[in-house]
Amino acid sequence: MNVDHLSWNCFFNPESNKVIFHYVYSNSESIKNAEFVVGNSFYEAEKPVFDYLNSSKILPIGPLLSSQRFGKPAGVFWAEDTTCKAWLDEQDVNSVIYVAFGSLAILDERQFQELALGLELTGRPFLWVVRPDITGKAIIDLPKGFKDRIGDRGMVVQWSPQQEVLAHPAVSCFMSHCGWNSTMEGVSSGVPFLCWPYFADQHLNQTYICDVWKIGLKMIPDENNMITKEQIRDKVEELLGDGEMKKRALAMKEIAIKGVEKGGASFENFNTFVSAIKQEV
CATH class of the missing domain: 3.40.50.2000 (Glycogen Phosphorylase B;)
Known part of the structure; x- marks a missing residue:
C-alpha cells in the first residue's frame, strides 16, 4: 500500500484531505456504537481483513446488485x-x-x-x-x-x-x-x-x-x-x-454469486441482520 493512496491523502488540496480525514475518523468512532456494520463486499473477497477484525458485527452482504424486477440501481442519475x-x-x-x-x-x-x-x-x-x-x-x-x-x-x-x-x-x-x-x-x-x-x-x-x-x-x-x-x-x-x-x-x-445464494455467507449475514431488526421491533 502506498500511503499517498489512502483516501484522506489523495484528494486535490490539503483542506479537502483534512475534511476527509476527520470524516473517516468520526465515522470509525461512530461504528464503535453500532450493533452491526453491513457492507457491499463478500467474505472471500477480503478474507484476511475480515479474519483480522474477527468481529461478529461486521457483516459483508454483497455483492449488492440490482434485479431486473426493480429496474435500474438506486443512485443512477x-x-x-x-x-x-x-x-x-x-x-x-x-x-x-x-x-x-x-x-x-x-x-x-x-x-x-x-x-x-x-x-x-x-x-x-x-x-x-x-x-x-x-x-x-x-x-x-x-x-x-x-x-x-x-x-x-x-x-x-x-x-x-x-x-x-x-x-x-x-x-x-x-x-x-x-x-x-x-x-x-x-x-x-x-x-x-x-x-x-x-x-x-x-x-x-x-x-x-x-x-x-x-x-x-x-x-x-x-x-x-x-x-x-x-x-x-x-x-x-x-x-x-x-x-x-x-x-x-x-x-x-x-x-x-454463491455467496448471495441461499446458504451462502452473504445470504446468511443478511439474515442475521434482518433477524436482529425483527427482535428489536
Missing part, C-alpha cells in the same frame, strides 16, 4: 442509453472493451484525446461511456476524423446500463476507475480489469484487483502523468492474451 445492448448483441463473444469511469472522474482534455486514440489503436470493438462532464468542459471534442475511422467498431454513449453490459457475453474486459460498486459489478460478471483509478478508495481497490485477486492490470502514467495510446493498446493485448487472468476472474464470479 444519468439516463441510460439502452441502444448499446443491441450493438453488443452484434459483436463477437469476448471481443468488446468496455470503458467507463463512473459518475465523478474527470479526464483532462489531453488524456481524453489520448484515450480515444488508444481505443482506436487497439483495433478491437469498444463501448465507451463518455459523460457530458467527463472533461470538465461544456463541449467534448473527439479527435478529428475519429468517428469516421472507427465506424461501427466502436460505440460512444453518455451512460450505460452497466450491470447488463458487464454481464453480456460480448464484453472481454472492463477499463474502470475502480470505484467499489463498479468493482463488485465487474467481479460478479467474471470480467478482468484495466485499472485507471482517480481518487478516494479507487487506488486501494486497484490494489485488490491487481495485487490480491490478480484479475486486472494497472495503467501506469508516464513522466508527464499521461497514460499513452501505446500503453492502452499494449495493456489491452496483455490482458486479453492472459488466459489465467480470465480463469481467475471467472472463479471470483462463482464465489461472489
Whole structure:
C-alpha cells in the first residue's frame, strides 16, 4: 500500500484531505456504537481483513446488485442509453472493451484525446461511456476524423446500463476507475480489469484487483502523468492474451454469486441482520 493512496491523502488540496480525514475518523468512532456494520463486499473477497477484525458485527452482504424486477440501481442519475445492448448483441463473444469511469472522474482534455486514440489503436470493438462532464468542459471534442475511422467498431454513449453490459457475453474486459460498486459489478460478471483509478478508495481497490485477486492490470502514467495510446493498446493485448487472468476472474464470479445464494455467507449475514431488526421491533 502506498500511503499517498489512502483516501484522506489523495484528494486535490490539503483542506479537502483534512475534511476527509476527520470524516473517516468520526465515522470509525461512530461504528464503535453500532450493533452491526453491513457492507457491499463478500467474505472471500477480503478474507484476511475480515479474519483480522474477527468481529461478529461486521457483516459483508454483497455483492449488492440490482434485479431486473426493480429496474435500474438506486443512485443512477444519468439516463441510460439502452441502444448499446443491441450493438453488443452484434459483436463477437469476448471481443468488446468496455470503458467507463463512473459518475465523478474527470479526464483532462489531453488524456481524453489520448484515450480515444488508444481505443482506436487497439483495433478491437469498444463501448465507451463518455459523460457530458467527463472533461470538465461544456463541449467534448473527439479527435478529428475519429468517428469516421472507427465506424461501427466502436460505440460512444453518455451512460450505460452497466450491470447488463458487464454481464453480456460480448464484453472481454472492463477499463474502470475502480470505484467499489463498479468493482463488485465487474467481479460478479467474471470480467478482468484495466485499472485507471482517480481518487478516494479507487487506488486501494486497484490494489485488490491487481495485487490480491490478480484479475486486472494497472495503467501506469508516464513522466508527464499521461497514460499513452501505446500503453492502452499494449495493456489491452496483455490482458486479453492472459488466459489465467480470465480463469481467475471467472472463479471470483462463482464465489461472489454463491455467496448471495441461499446458504451462502452473504445470504446468511443478511439474515442475521434482518433477524436482529425483527427482535428489536
